[in-house]
Amino acid sequence: xxxxxxxxxxxxxxxxxxxxxxxxxxxxxxxxxxxxxxxxxxxxxxxxxxxxxxxxxxxxxxxxxxxxxxxxxxxxxxxxxxxxxxxxxxxxxxxxxxxxxxxxxxxxxxxxxxxxxxxxxxxxxxxxxxxxxxxxxxxxxxxxxxxxxxxxxxxxxxxxxxxxxxxxxxxxxxxxxxxxxxxxxx
Amino acid sequence: xxxxxxxxxxxxxxxxxxxxxxxxxxxxxxxxxxxxxxxxxxxxxxxxxxxxxxxxxxxxxxxxxxxxxxxxxxxxxxxxxxxxxxx
Numbered sequence: 001x002x003x004x005x006x007x008x009x010x011x012x013x014x015x016x017x018x019x020x021x022x023x024x025x026x027x028x029x030x031x032x033x034x035x036x037x038x039x040x041x042x043x044x045x046x047x048x049x050x051x052x053x054x055x056x057x058x059x060x061x062x063x064x065x066x067x068x069x070x071x072x073x074x075x076x077x078x079x080x081x082x083x084x085x086x087x088x089x090x091x092x093x094x095x096x097x098x099x100x101x102x103x104x105x106x107x108x109x110x111x112x113x114x115x116x117x118x119x120x121x122x123x124x125x126x127x128x129x130x131x132x133x134x135x136x137x138x139x140x141x142x143x144x145x146x147x148x149x150x151x152x153x154x155x156x157x158x159x160x161x162x163x164x165x166x167x168x169x170x171x172x173x174x175x176x177x178x179x180x181x182x183x184x185x186x
Numbered sequence: 187x188x189x190x191x192x193x194x195x196x197x198x199x200x201x202x203x204x205x206x207x208x209x210x211x212x213x214x215x216x217x218x219x220x221x222x223x224x225x226x227x228x229x230x231x232x233x234x235x236x237x238x239x240x241x242x243x244x245x246x247x248x249x250x251x252x253x254x255x256x257x258x259x260x261x262x263x264x265x266x267x268x269x270x271x272x273x
Contacts, residue, residue: 008269009269009270009273011269012265016257016262017256019257020255021252021253022249024252025252037261037265038264038265041268041269042265045269045272059247092198094195097193098193098194098195098196099195100226100230103226104226104229107233111232111233111236114240115240120240121240121249122252143238143241144245145245150207167202167206168198168202168203171202171237172202175233175237
């Protein structure tokens with residue numbers, strides 16, 4: 001017998017809020033998040049036999065959750081129009097000489113150490129919520145789920161150039177949002 | 187030569203693009219020049235890298251990015267009931 005066992009009666013108490021918070025980062029809207037948490041627990045209940053006790057219960061649940069989230073991304077592509085429209089224009093401004101304005105600065109954070117900063121992570125999560133559904137989707141797949149560009153293009157039937165344009169604009173939008181919400185300018 | 191005419195405005199999308207796939211040799215060459223001389227481009231690269239590092243961290247199991255939100259009591263009850271019945 002392994003040390004790790006499943007205790008489904010305690011799942012809600014132990015993991016519901018954790019999963020919910022996590023879902024809110026990955027998908028837009030509390031309703032979708034709510035649904036994903038439910039789907040995860042229901043699926044977990046049915047897949048208890050797959051638990052080998054090699055990981056913790058939490059990690060196992062998390063794996064199922066990740067899986068369900070990807071399913072959700074896949075199914076949403078039918079309703080999501082990923083064409084680039086006028087509303088998706090780059091928000092970054094340039095002056096007449098072609099320089100970004102305001103100039104990019106160092107944000108006063110070390111890019112490696114930034115991950116230790118909980119507040120900064122919260123600002124990013126908040127800023128991600130301000131992205132359009134389309135940009136949010138693509139940013140999550142690329143930067144959080146870590147999917148390759150090829151995979152995203154294939155999955156969503158996207159031209160690589162369109163993907164890059166969208167990722168670039170999404171990043172710029174996040175950059176601007178981070179700057180106006182938290183980071184002090186030098 | 188076109189390479190010398192490249193403004194920062196042209197460079198930024200390439201910087202971002204390079205994060206997503208290996209860009210072609212000719213484009214890499216075009217990028218090299220402004221990156222070597224442009225401090226602002228360097229700062230921009232670091233910003234994107236910070237964004238990327240932060241985002242990757244958000245995806246981890248122990249991420250605490252959104253702290254105060256909780257699943258609604260109704261949904262919790264619904265799941266709890268379901269588990270009790272089906273388990």
